[in-house]
Amino acid sequence: MPEYDAIVVGAGNAGSAAAITMASKGLSVLLVDRSDPPGAKNLSGGVLWGNDLSQILPKWQSEAPLERFIQDKKIGFLTEKSSIVIDFKTEIFKENKVGYTVLRSKFDPWMAKKAREAGATVIPGITVESLAMKDGNIVGVVESGDIITSNVVILAEGINPRLAIEAGLREPLQDWEVSVGVKEIIKLSPQKIEDRFNLSSTSGMASEYILGNLQELNVGAFFYTNKDSISLGIVSPMEQLRENGVTHTYDIIEQFKEHPSIAPLIDGGTVAEYGAHMIPEGGLDMVPKIFGNGYMIVGDAAGFGFSNGLVLQGMNYAFLSGILAGETAIEAKARNDYSSNVLAMYREKLENSYVLKDLKTFKDIRKVTNNRNMYTTYPKMLEGILLEMLWERGQPKKKVRDILGSCAADLKMSKLKTATDFYYIYRRM
C-alpha cells in the first residue's frame, strides 16, 4: 500500500494547484519543494492571469499576495530612438479583475500554504533525487536513499525537469525549446509609480515590447508595475544567444533600461533583486508524453507556455494543467487504476482546454518569433512610416502606399517580400 495517493514534485503554480485540487477532495498528498519556504526560489516575469484559480481558490483575489491588477496593457516596438506603443487601458479590466502583477517569491509560498490548509503534507527545503520505478511504473520518489511511495507522481519541476529527463520521460532540453529571461526588480515608491504611470493605488500597468534596437538578437522585453517596485526584463531565444556567442545577457537588459523611453520611468529606482530563468517557447513541438503509468507532467515541465513576441503567458497554463492533472488523479483513485489507460484522461482534458488548443492554434508561431524582420526591419519600417506621416519638415506629403514602398526600399526589402512576410505573420498570429 503506497504511503500517499499522490506525490507532487515542485511547489510552483502547477504543483500547488494540483496538490490543492487533490487534497481538497480527500486524497493524501505529499507536496515537496526544494526551497524553504516552499516556492520561494521560483521566478517568472510577473503577470498572472488567474481565471482558472477561481476553480480551486475562489477567494484568491482578496487573499493572495497580489501586487496590482492590470488595467493598462501596452504592446509596442522600440527602435534606437523611438518607441511605438499601443496603450490599451480599459474599464473592462477593472470590472473583471483577472490579471495581476505578482512577485512569485511571495505568491508561491502562499499557494503552498493553501495546499497545506487543504490537507496536503507540504515539505519544503528538500530536493528529490530521482523517481522510484518498478516494472516500468513510477511508484514514488527517492531522497537520501529512502523511497517514498505513491500511486501517482505529478512532476511539476519547472522548465528544466531533471527527474523526468533522468527517468527517460522526456529528452533533455534543446536550445530551440527555450528562451532565457533576465529580470530585475527595481524599488520605486508607490507614489512615484502611481504618478508616472497614471495609476490608482491598486491598478497596474503591464507592457511588452519587441526590441528593434539590437542587431543580432530577437529580444522581447517586459515592464510591469508592482506595489512598490517595477519588474522588468528581457527574453531572448537560447538558440540565438548560442549562435551569436552571447553570454552577457545582462548587457541586453542594460540596453533596455537605458532606452530613452524606459530610462525616465525607472529614474531614482534601485535594483533590489535580479534573476534569470528559462522560458518554454518551443510550443507544441516541445511537449513530451505528459502521462504514463503512475505519472503526469504539468506546467513548465511539460512545456506549457505561450509567446508570440508580444504576449507572454505561462502561469495560467500552469494552474490549469495542475488542476486537470489533479482531477485525473481523483478519477484514477475512484477507479483504483493509475495506469496510463486512466491517466490518458489528463491529455484529453488538456486537449479540450485552452492549454493544448492554444499550442495547436499557434503551432507555427515560432516562425514569427524567429523572423528576424519582426525585430529589425519592421520596427524601423514603422518608425519610418510614422516619421513620414506625423513629422512636418517642409516636404511634400506622400500617400501611405508610397511611404511603405520607400521605407521598404530603404531597408532593402522588396514589396513582394514584405507583403508575403506580412501575410504569413498575419496567418500565424
Added chain:
Amino acid sequence: MLKIAVMIKQVPDSQDISIDPVTKTLNRSMARNVVNPPDVNATEAAIQLKDRYGGEITVITMGPPMADTALLQLMGMGADNGVLVTDRVFAGADTWPTALTLASVADYLGGFDIIICGEETTDSSTGHVGPGIAEFLQCEQATYVHKVEYQDGYFIVNRDIEGAEETIKIGSPAVITITLNANEPRNPTLRRKIEAYKKGVRLVTNKELQLDPTCIGLKGSPTIVKDMKTVPDPVKNPSKPGIEELDKIVTVLMEKGVVK
C-alpha cells in the same frame, strides 16, 4: 541515554537584511526566516552525541507560531521532538527574560542532561542566552565549544579561546554553546521531515510555565536602547590590494615561482 535539549532561534537571513538609514533599525521585510546558523551546528552536535551515546533530542525555541518551521527543519535533521514556546506575554523579551523563560521550559520538561545552544544569534550577537540559561538553572557551562564528548557522567569539551584551545571537563547537567562551523551539519531528509510534520511540535505557553508576567517579555527586559548609530562602510585603504591588484599579485607570485 542522554536527555539533550537544543535551544534555537529563527532569525532573518542576514544576507537579506539592511539597516534603515532613518530609523537605524534592521529592515527585515525582504528577509526570509532561517535557523540561526550556529544553532544548526548545535543541533548537529546534539545528533552526534545521540549517535555515540544514545539519547533523545528536544529542540526548543521561543518565538511566534510561524517559528514551527525552524523546529520541523531540525527534526528533519534528526532531532526527536520540537517544542515551541509561544505566548504574547513573552514578546519583546531581551536576553534576560529569554534565558529565564527557556530555563523554565527546560525545567518544565523535566530537565536535561545537557542543553546545547549556538554561540550567539546573527540578529543580535550578544551570546547571553546560553550562559543565562546555565545561571538560572544553576548548572555548569562551557561557551564557544567546537567539540564535545561524554565520559563517566562528565562532558569533555574543547573551547575556542583567543589564540588557543582549552579542553575542560564539566559535570551534568551542563549548558554548552557551540561555535559557528564547529561541525558540518547534515541535511534534513525527506523521510525524517515527513515524520516531523506528522508528529508536529508541542506548544508551551505561560499557562504551563506560570512565570510572573513582570519578569518576562518586554516588561521583564532590563535593556534600554538609548541610541543607535550606523557605522559607515570602511574607507578603502589604497595601500591594501583590491581586486584590481590581483593580476599584479599573481604576476609576482609567478615570478617568485610560488605558483605556476
